[in-house]
Amino acid sequence: MAPSLQVRDFKKDVVYLFQFPGNETASSMSPYCVKVEAFCRLHNLKFERRNTFSERGDNGLLPFIELNGVQICESQVILNRLAEHFGLKNYEDARAEGIGHSLERMIENHTLHLLRIDLNRTLPDLVKVIVKQRVPGFAVDAVSSLGASYMRKKTRGGVKDAIGQFTAEEYDKMLRNDMIQLQNVLGANQFLMGASPTRVDCLALAHIGHSYFRLPQSRSYIHELVDSAELSVFKQYLERTVKTIFGDNFNNKE
Template sequence: MFLALFFGLFVVAAGALAYFFFTNKGKKQVPIHNHDWKPDIVYLYQFPRSVNMPNVSPFCLKVETFLKANKIPYEVRPLLMGRSQYGLLPFIELNGEHIADSQIIIHRLTEHFKTKTLLIPRDEAIARTIDRMTDNHTFLLLCQFKTLSSGTNDFFSMTLSEAGAPKLFIPIFAYFFRRKAANRVTGSLGHFSTEDFKMFLKKDYDAYRDLLGDQKFLFGDEINAVDCTVFGTLATALYHPAASYAKDLLKEEYPTLVAYLDRIRDQVFGEEFEKH
């Protein structure tokens, strides 16, 4: 009886997750979650925080870093299964409006709260290039090394456990998360050898190191929006306890990048970065 019930739950959970992860979401209407909102308070909907960092999602961490760095008042609303109108996390609600996609969120926050932007058009163009490389290339390379090259589901299992997912279903969740990551990496970057992926990652790390030079942050002494993007992505490799080539390479060959990430972590989050 128990075995039949367990198998039934397994099949239902697997079917639900397969539908959730692999059906085409597209844009859809999402009702406002918080109807009792306060003016100019940002309600940030993202994955539950990790023990070792505010979020293991680079895109969620990017947005929260931007909010904190610019002292924008916000409240975190953790979600495990809920998603935005684009089927992703994070999303925010601001003055009763649903705003999705980390790039769009930061653009809208910059406009609404009139945060500092780069004054020189060339700097803004360089920042835009870095931002897109980080989200659309480095992020996928880190997915390759954090979650796929190991041959196990350890990264997702550890992350889901910390997020409070039911223990019974963690292996199922982890399997589907890993499968989705594999599809995204190969669909966006292509099929390459491990050595080629390592070369790609090293070139990205080289670019960040050379752009940073001896500056405190990428464009001087103040944190800019693009610093939040780079931090959100690289921090999820550096500070997550799971072993990976991406983390080892960063720590062993890029001390200036590690120091840069530590500066952002300490200045923006301080002791709040890790959950005590």
């Protein structure tokens, strides 16, 4: 059975992006939503953001897109389908494709899980930002506390299954090492694969940059890392990437 479409009077080749809303410092509270929007912006695709808490794709999740009357779910599948439909070139050549793909998988299969563990330290602050948009003021603190407790437990289990169970200090060391290796790959380049941003920069911004920019007042280990002298080159890279891809619209929550 085909999924029910949200946009029935769609325009040809316009990407309708259904995503969680953002705040004053991030275009969405979900890194996967940022990933899809960054990809659309990188390739100058025509898209419309549809901020929502209630709508879900056929897989029960956000983000999802609708393109020419077809619903597409799961961020990685979305990027692949967009590249195929619009004839986009993700990387310059086969070698770059191999390196870019390897970096993408490192970020989403390893670094991301370490960032999720780090997020647990400030999870109540993030949940409160989301809850404020959905419940009456008197219930915000209670709902935020329950939500953070549930999400923290779920995160720990997911990370344990993905990369193993370690101490907080060991997780931090692994995150620092991932960041250093990404900075080593960057070298003197403007972006991870050279002079221009590519698909992997969308992922780096969506997961690492988003973790840093999302709630700057709610600091955790990723802020300590990015703000350190050791990773000053990578911090400049994140700032350059968000400016190049989003311009002044990364904090646009509409």
